[in-house]
Amino acid sequence: MKMSETPPWKALQEETGRIETRCPFCNSTNVDSSIPGLDPACMECGAVVTAPVEFDANLKDHEAEDGTTVPWSEYHSVTNSTEHQVACALEYLEELGTKLDVPTETHQYAAEVYAEGAIETLTSGRSTTLFIAACLTVAANECGSPIPASRIAQAAQVNSNSLRRVCRVLRQNLDVGTSPCPPRAYLADLARTLKLNESLIADADAIIDAIPSYHLSGKHPGAFAGAALYLAADGEVTQREVANATAVTTETIRLRVKECRECIKIQ
Incomplete structure (x- = not known):
């Protein structure tokens, strides 16, 4: 759906000199712009209309890709809601990442x-907080600097089982x-979280090298990394902190x- 370079509400303003501001989130025209210097606020949903949208029933409707006509009011409301x-x-995501x-x-x-x-509509019916937490979990794993899903769940204040389901x-x-x-x-993320010297990462890595693969199978890799760092730190952190x-x-x-x-003894 291609938009005109000249917004229809601007064209209408130039033609009639009249502006009717409509809330892009709830579609209400009950918008208060009486206080100079402050952005208008919707009196129905409370949203701050930072970019006022002038609307009129005579605005030209838009044609969707399948040939159906989409009223401008509906198109603009959906577009702004999605952008919001x-x-x-x-x-x-910025807040959780920080x-x-x-x-x-x-x-x-x-x-x-x-x-x-979002393009695949996987966000539909899922909370933004949970979905973003899952995106960060998957991204950290994909970038080779994984963060335990349970720790992300704690930081995002979401259920860890629900987080793992969305990750799947x-x-x-x-x-x-x-x-x-x-x-x-x-190791790198845990060392940073525990405020341990980076030099301990190499020692912890050597400990992990001594663990046979069958010991690792089916067990939380982050727990083994934490245990190796605990041993490498030699008393600098407690098992509870790890x-x-x-x-x-x-207990894990x-x-x-x-x-x-x-x-290590076997080695």
Whole structure:
């Protein structure tokens, strides 16, 4: 649907000299613009109309790709509502990414995943908070700097099981993040979260190398990374702190630490 370069409401204003502002979110014309210097506000839904939309019933309707006629009022309302939803989603992605201190590459990739998901209508019926959390989880995995899903769920204040379900939907429909990351991929993020010296990452990596692949199968890779960092730190952090960083239980970390120690002894 190609839009005219001259907005129809502007053309109408030039022709009639009359402006009727309509809220782009709820379509109401009950918009208060009486306070000089402040943006108009919709009295029905409370939205701030930062870019006033002048509307008239005589505006020319638009023709959709399938040949059907879409009233200008309906088209413009939907367009602005979609733009508002995308803006809110990207704003929340920025907020969540900052909270988790994700790399710029991961943040950008998460935005791309969101865009692809929106195009495929995967956002329909799902909360923005949950969907963005899933996009960030998948993006972090795809960029090789995974963050435990449970930790993202905690930061986003969403249910971890619901988050994992949406992640599966993204992987199935967008073919992203399908391969699980190995434990060593979690080391940099966990070291940063635990405020450990980067030099410990190499020591933790050596511990992970000593773990046979059959020990890793079916177990949380982030928990093994946390256990390896705990051993490499040699008392700088507690198992509880590691558990909080990896978003698993302290008992899980204790078991992974025990397995790591046994593997090191074998070596």
